[in-house]
Amino acid sequence: MRAFRFVTVDVFTDRRFGGNQLAVFPDARGLTDAEMQALAAEFNLSETTFVLPPANPQHSARVRIFNRVAEMAFAGHPNVGTAYVLAREDEESPRAYRFEEPAGLVEVTLTRDAAGRVTGAEVAAPQPLRIGATLPVATAAACAGIPEAAVLTARHAPTLAADGGNHRLLVEVTPEALAAAQPDLAAFQRAVAEHAEATGGFLSLYIYAPDGGVARARMFSPLAGTWEDSATGSAATPLAGFLLHLSGAAEGAWEITQGVEMGRPSLLLARAWRTPEGIRASVAGRCVPVLRGEAVL
Known part of the structure; x- marks a missing residue:
């Protein structure tokens, strides 16, 4: 023994x-x-x-x-x-x-x-930000169990991104939709079947509602057995890198609150900066x- x-x-x-x-x-x-x-x-x-x-x-x-x-x-x-x-x-x-x-x-x-x-x-x-394919708004909304109109696309479409871990589908949503979201396993299964090349057969969803340097977020990964995650560092870093990419700034920092809806509030301190090899990020x-x-x- x-x-x-x-x-x-x-x-x-x-x-x-x-x-x-x-x-x-x-x-x-x-x-x-x-x-x-x-x-x-x-x-x-x-x-x-x-x-x-x-x-x-x-x-x-x-x-x-x-x-x-x-x-x-x-x-x-x-x-x-x-x-x-x-x-x-x-x-x-x-x-x-x-x-x-x-x-x-x-x-x-x-x-x-x-x-x-x-x-x-x-x-x-461990790796610079990699920005992947975009997925349809309808797909992201179905996975999150929210109306399509609640997915905000003024800054970006639902976008796959990663920096060393599993890619995450980054989706900006309204604060109301963030609170109301309920992952739909069947929608996740359809998404990886319909977008097999883009997703590689795996999909996790990171929805967020930003407010300047602060953001509320939720992460759903039912295909990996995690219905909802209370704090996801490997989603916070590509989000920080992606937000920096969108802003055009040299560096940035964000306070990300996650897990509130689960009764396990979490605080992730993410930052990102530009380097010759690409955008790098960290979370504390x-x-x-x-x-x-x-x-x-």
């Missing part, structure tokens, strides 16, 4: 039972791929992470991220939460961690309070520890 220690944290919040839940296995040596996937499904959270020794000793760790049904190349809140857990267990934790992940090398910078205690982290998306937030225990296999 083998035992593997885990810690759960709430990410992108400063209070327990807010933000997005995450389970972290700080030492996953000895677990098989199938066992990692089974544990992620058992926890039934949007993501679970497994920390392994790095392939390159100059890096901090290899981090594998699993949602309920598959491994992910990159995700935001799992990196923030994993860095927080590792730093809380290491009194001599570094300023930043470098995690090896399928999407590339991910740098996560720790944030601390005035006393030097770790409070959270900022994760930089606080974390709170919740549970710890062992998985016995």
Whole structure:
């Protein structure tokens, strides 16, 4: 019988039972791929992470991220939460961690309070912004369960974008539609069938209502087993990059509130800036520890 220690944290919040839940296995040596996937499904959270020794000793760790049904190349809140857990267990934790992940090398910078205690982290998306295809307003509205008229297109059509993780369909909507949205699984299934080339058979929807440097957002990914996500760092970064792209500015920052409708309010601090290789983005937030225990296999 083998035992593997885990810690759960709430990410992108400063209070327990807010933000997005995450389970972290700080030492996953000895677990098989199938066992990692089974544990992620058992926890039934949007993501679970497994920390392994790095392939390159100059890096901090290899981090594998699993949602309920598959491994992910990159995700935001799992990196923030994993860095927080590792730093809380290491009194001599570094300023930043470098995690090896399928999407590339991910740098996560720790944030601390005035006393030097770790409070959270900022994760930089591993790749520049990639803007993909647009999808019809009717498709986006059907997936969100809102009227077509509630999808705002003055600035952009529903647009696929990514920066290292799964692409997200970015859709600006009215504040009223944001509050009323209800994902429609059948509409998601039709969307990936009708737009197979653009979506690659996967679709998650990130609807948002901006107000200057502040935005309210919701994320739906029922095809991955996440009916709604309370805080999505890997959607906040392409949104920040895309908003910067639209504005033409050199840099920008946004406070994104998510999870309100779920009763798990979250605050994501996203920023984006232009570089010679393209628009880069990051997202930061606080974390709170919740549970710890062992998985016995």
